[in-house]
Amino acid sequence: MTEQRVNGHTVSRLTVHIVWSTKYRYSVLEGDIQKKCRSILIQICDAEGINILKGVVSKDHVHMHIEYRPSQDISSIVKKMKGRSSRRLQQEFPKLHKKYWGRHFWAIGFGCWSTGNITDEMVNEYLEHHRKSNNDTDSFILE
Numbered sequence: 001m002t003e004q005r006v007n008g009h010t011v012s013r014l015t016v017h018i019v020w021s022t023k024y025r026y027s028v029l030e031g032d033i034q035k036k037c038r039s040i041l042i043q044i045c046d047a048e049g050i051n052i053l054k055g056v057v058s059k060d061h062v063h064m065h066i067e068y069r070p071s072q073d074i075s076s077i078v079k080k081m082k083g084r085s086s087r088r089l090q091q092e093f094p095k096l097h098k099k100y101w102g103r104h105f106w107a108i109g110f111g112c113w114s115t116g117n118i119t120d121e122m123v124n125e126y127l128e129h130h131r132k133s134n135n136d137t138d139s140f141i142l143e
Helices: 031-048 074-092 120-133
Strands: 014-021 051-057 061-068 111-115
Antiparallel strands (some): 014 111, 051 061
16 A cells, blocks of 8 residues: 555645646756756755655656645646746756746646546445445435
């Protein structure tokens, strides 16, 4: 069984697969830039309490499978990762200014897909089981 996060009043395991790319899909994430991008993303996740389950920094995009707290939201997480990494990469590698003269290193937007250890079918079976076993008036069926 996978580990769950236990906080004061919550037990959770929220995981998501996120993807974002460089602006214009330029293949600039190579060599030292790729290594620095990787270390920056790890630092950001450590600071924010995000667990990286798996990740890949490709030449023109980033894939990450992460686990996050219920108090966090995906768009804020990605905003922090893209914003901080863009600023730091452009500060450390001035050659990026030639390709990204507008200081926008990452393309607008991102993709995200929830992941987990149960399927939609498993949730529906669980709810159907409770629907049939609770024939009393304390239950309210949402459909």
